[in-house]
Amino acid sequence: MKIEPFLTEQFFSQYEFSSPHMLASSDCETISIGKLLHLAGATLEELGGLNLGYTESQGDPRLRSEISKMYSEPTAEDVVVLTSPVEGIYLAMQTLLEPQDEVIALRPGYDALNNVARHLCQQVIPWSLVAGKEQWELDFDQLESMISPKTRIIVVNFPHNPTGFIPSTTEFDHLIKLARENNIWLFCDEIYRGLEFDTPIPSAADRYEKSIVLSGLSKTYGLPGLRAGWLIIRDAELRNELINWKHYTTICPAAPTEFLAHKALLVKDKLAERSKTIIQQNLKLCESFFARFPEHFIWRRPQAGSVAFVELNLKETGFDSATSYCHQLAQNHGIVLLPGRCLGFDDHYVRFGIGKKSFESALEAYSAVLSEIKSKTG
Numbered sequence: 001m002k003i004e005p006f007l008t009e010q011f012f013s014q015y016e017f018s019s020p021h022m023l024a025s026s027d028c029e030t031i032s033i034g035k036l037l038h039l040a041g042a043t044l045e046e047l048g049g050l051n052l053g054y055t056e057s058q059g060d061p062r063l064r065s066e067i068s069k070m071y072s073e074p075t076a077e078d079v080v081v082l083t084s085p086v087e088g089i090y091l092a093m094q095t096l097l098e099p100q101d102e103v104i105a106l107r108p109g110y111d112a113l114n115n116v117a118r119h120l121c122q123q124v125i126p127w128s129l130v131a132g133k134e135q136w137e138l139d140f141d142q143l144e145s146m147i148s149p150k151t152r153i154i155v156v157n158f159p160h161n162p163t164g165f166i167p168s169t170t171e172f173d174h175l176i177k178l179a180r181e182n183n184i185w186l187f188c189d190e191i192y193r194g195l196e197f198d199t200p201i202p203s204a205a206d207r208y209e210k211s212i213v214l215s216g217l218s219k220t221y222g223l224p225g226l227r228a229g230w231l232i233i234r235d236a237e238l239r240n241e242l243i244n245w246k247h248y249t250t251i252c253p254a255a256p257t258e259f260l261a262h263k264a265l266l267v268k269d270k271l272a273e274r275s276k277t278i279i280q281q282n283l284k285l286c287e288s289f290f291a292r293f294p295e296h297f298i299w300r301r302p303q304a305g306s307v308a309f310v311e312l313n314l315k316e317t318g319f320d321s322a323t324s325y326c327h328q329l330a331q332n333h334g335i336v337l338l339p340g341r342c343l344g345f346d347d348h349y350v351r352f353g354i355g356k357k358s359f360e361s362a363l364e365a366y367s368a369v370l371s372e373i374k375s376k377t378g
């Protein structure tokens, strides 16, 4: 059976590793294995002494125990360690969905959160975030009108890729109340959690017994090459069914990844602080950049995370879509922004990634391009 194209990865595969100015990454600044071990008070000899046998399917108990400390309700028993964060989306959707089911999923959204469900069941109904004057907003009337007896899962992602939206406490409670009243599973992708700029948001795993929470070390902790991810599933029956699916995909996590993920979790606060410092610096650069080119963009400041979703004034750019704008920007100037269409949204938005140190030089290169256009057009 065919599945829709993974537009984000397809777009990135053309430019990510060949363009000098990557302005759209969703992950945060990374570090080397040596630096990570040093930070965690471990040595390369320890890593060298690791045996490369099979590991436990559900994940190393010590690692699961360390992960469970990030939540108040779940225990190590509720954790399933994955071979990558994205694997968790595939496993959860395969485990939960039947062809007659319906899914409600936040839009825009990370490709896998929508496309895997659409591949498996009758209908994925988009719950669209609303572009408010200053910030992105949730529309609960829209959500309530979409819930039906067929709704099996509501898929959300907080902090949200690509808008940087996080719900208020009231909104979060309301969402859980609706899911509980209607006996719906809540798939909450929390891979950017820990990158809140003000008050931290709670985990759905602590609030709702029928939640499936996805997280990992790729974004907040800047370790995407480690491919470390996990699910929190408090429902034992669902967890066991999902582990059965896992035997068909990856069987067990990679031993070196589990070892390094455990070390990373021992210093997770330091890693997250490092990411947040870089993001705050980049946000300041964003504020002055968008103030300088108000005719080109509508900037809605993210509330959390390492990405921002920015509206393009297409008339000003001279292009008919953000997709063609992004292709020419990458091909002619080596600057990479991600078209919003890849994330299932209107084709006049672009995603900026604000978690890397190279953001400053990439934004300078982009400023130079825009200034030149501005000087030519007067």
Ligand SMILES: Cc1ncc(COP(=O)(O)O)c(C=O)c1O
Pocket: 026, 084, 085, 086, 087, 110, 157, 161, 189, 191, 216, 218, 224, 227, 229
């Ligand atoms: C919301 C969201 N969930 C999951 C993932 C998957 O993470 P990974 O690529 O590390 O598997 C991503 C990656 O961009 C993401 O943005």
